[in-house]
Amino acid sequence: MSAPPAEDLLEEWKSEQERLRQQVVEVDTEDWQRKPDFSGLQRVGGMDLSFIKGDDFNACAQLVVLSYPDLKLLYEDSQMVTLTAPYVAGFLAFRETPFLLEALQRLRMKQPNLLPQVVFVDGNGLFHYREFGLACHLGVLSGLPCVGVAKNLLQVQGVHKSEEHQAQIAALQKGGDSFPLTAASGKVLGKALRSSDSSSKPVYVSVGHRISLDTAVRLTHSCCRYRVPEPIRQADCRSREYLRKHFPAADACTKE
């Protein structure tokens, strides 16, 4: 279906990532990030893309803004988009970021008062081959604080699904427990977090932009009703719902 990406394009993308990497701010920049109860934080965003089953190009781009700490819906935007870049592990941002930025731009235009103070992104931030995953990319280009939350482990910089890793997961006792994901260099690139008491499979949290890792992990835990933090979960549910409503069984009975 989609042509394999040319080698020189990947090299261009790498350069772009290495250039933008320099702009990532991996410390807390907001007052609320320093507060034990995050007082001052009122709006958290979540973004996601959902696809129709056999279609790699058309997707629903979703933005939700929830109140904090209640996690009630304040704003939502669903928009059908046509993707141009293929999915290549390590380059997810080149596929998705343009449409996430557009959604934020529509919000800035329509309801700037509802702009989220932090955005949860479905994917990694600094926990990435070149320390510049989707959450960093969106953070730097939007200027907003961003947190990356991946549902699956990307094996990067010496972190792998070893027995040691499995043992560390097994040692996570309750919601909020975590352990560091340490690169071969010694740098902690992210943390595996048990997001709730009832989910034994962790999520992988890393810094996107303008937030420290410890704050990102603490905030993620505080936004979890289920395994996936509520802003991302809502974005996922609502974009799927949009597709079900507007493209019901798009593949059934097409052959007569």
Added chain:
DNA sequence: GCGACAG
């Protein structure tokens, strides 16, 4: 050739 491969 084999494994890895965020979404």
Added chain:
DNA sequence: ATCTTGTCGC
């Protein structure tokens, strides 16, 4: 990402 309902268990 997507294919997929009910079911077993705490």
